[in-house]
Amino acid sequence: MSATSVARQRFSRGTAVITGAAAGIGEGLARHLAALGMTVVVADIDSDRAEKVAVDIVSAGGGAEPRALDVADPVAVDSLAAGVFDRFGSVELLINNAGIETAGLLWEVDLDRWARLMQINVDGVFYCLRSFVPRMIATGSPSCIANLSSVGGLNTVAVQSPYIVSKHAVLALTECLYQDLSIVGAPIQVSAVIPHSIRSDIFTSAQRDAPTENETANAVFAAMQRDNVEKGLDPLVAAEHMVEQIARGEFWIHSDDELCTAAAHRRGRQLLDLLPPADPRDMLARMGVPIPKGQP
Numbered sequence: 483m484s485a486t487s488v489a490r491q492r493f494s495r496g497t498a499v500i501t502g503a504a505a506g507i508g509e510g511l512a513r514h515l516a517a518l519g520m521t522v523v524v525a526d527i528d529s530d531r532a533e534k535v536a537v538d539i540v541s542a543g544g545g546a547e548p549r550a551l552d553v554a555d556p557v558a559v560d561s562l563a564a565g566v567f568d569r570f571g572s573v574e575l576l577i578n579n580a581g582i583e584t585a586g587l588l589w590e591v592d593l594d595r596w597a598r599l600m601q602i603n604v605d606g607v608f609y610c611l612r613s614f615v616p617r618m619i620a621t622g623s624p625s626c627i628a629n630l631s632s633v634g635g636l637n638t639v640a641v642q643s644p645y646i647v648s649k650h651a652v653l654a655l656t657e658c659l660y661q662d663l664s665i666v667g668a669p670i671q672v673s674a675v676i677p678h679s680i681r682s683d684i685f686t687s688a689q690r691d692a693p694t695e696n697e698t699a700n701a702v703f704a705a706m707q708r709d710n711v712e713k714g715l716d717p718l719v720a721a722e723h724m725v726e727q728i729a730r731g732e733f734w735i736h737s738d739d740e741l742c743t744a745a746a747h748r749r750g751r752q753l754l755d756l757l758p759p760a761d762p763r764d765m766l767a768r769m770g771v772p773i774p775k776g777q778p
């Protein structure tokens with residue numbers, strides 16, 4: 483059976499809940515899962531875009547319903563979970579995808595932005611797990627949870643510390659979830675998604691919502707945005723590849739096998755050889771970003 487038919491078989495019915503599904507990776511996942519046959523709950527803080535994505539999916543013959551949701555609000559998350567279980571009876575696939583970025587030097591990150599990013603990227607995943615997992619366990623049927631970490635959850639990258647910290651946390655949280663579910667013997671598969679670059683507005687949104695004055699951070703984000711547009715995967719293509727791996731029951735989910743495996747091996751080598759973090763000047767040189775004055 484080809485990988486595509488595994489996904490087609492496993493995700494041809496049932497309900498998928500995807501947070502942050504009104505744009506980028508979440509939107510790609512929503513459109514692909516609906517095309518496979520799932521009914522998709524398009525949950526996003528941007529309710530207009532969530533509505534538009536759901537309407538598009540339905541007009542293409544799929545099943546989708548929009549929900550306004552701020553994942554950083556545990557009461558709203560619990561009410562979403564209660565409503566979805568009331569309406570559909572079960573959730574076969576939960577994808578904790580909502581996330582934001584931030585540029586800047588670690589000690590210059592605005593206090594409110596640090597808190598907001600952690601609330602969305604880390605607490606938001608926890609809130610979804612605490613509201614959905616008990617209901618998924620009670621349903622008793624096989625289901626699946628995939629959490630969006632990043633290759634930035636394996637390695638560290640300069641001038642985006644809150645994001646990197648949050649993605650390491652999501653990876654740890656996902657591994658802990660895997661272990662705790664094994665202890666209770668719940669038939670819930672857990673997968674950690676560690677994408678490389680997939681085309682989205684994540685960098686431009688960060689620069690719009692929380693601009694930094696640091697020139698190097700701005701230049702790095704401009705270069706990452708440029709790379710994302712020029713070399714990032716199309717979200718639908720990435721979704722197809724990632725959903726196939728989830729359907730096969732894998733824990734590590736890649737957007738691009740070669741680049742994601744290379745990132746994991748880099749981390750492995752660093753720990754095995756007890757190396758310090760990568761020299762960020764190599765990254766700046768690769769990106770064509772000038773090294774700040776005063777550096778050797």
Ligand SMILES: NC(=O)c1ccc[n+]([C@@H]2O[C@H](COP(=O)([O-])OP(=O)(O)OC[C@H]3O[C@@H](n4cnc5c(N)ncnc54)[C@H](O)[C@@H]3O)[C@@H](O)[C@H]2O)c1
Nearest residue numbers: 502505506507527552553580581632677679680682683684
């Ligand atoms: N794009 C990449 O290359 C890449 C790489 C690795 C990991 N990721 C991760 O993938 C996930 C999706 O990122 P993306 O690139 O598609 O970003 P994006 O900015 O294109 O989309 C994020 C979506 O999340 C929604 N959102 C933001 N805050 C929210 C909140 N509080 N509650 C609910 N929804 C909220 C936004 O409205 C948006 O629709 C993130 O967790 C990101 O860290 C992205």
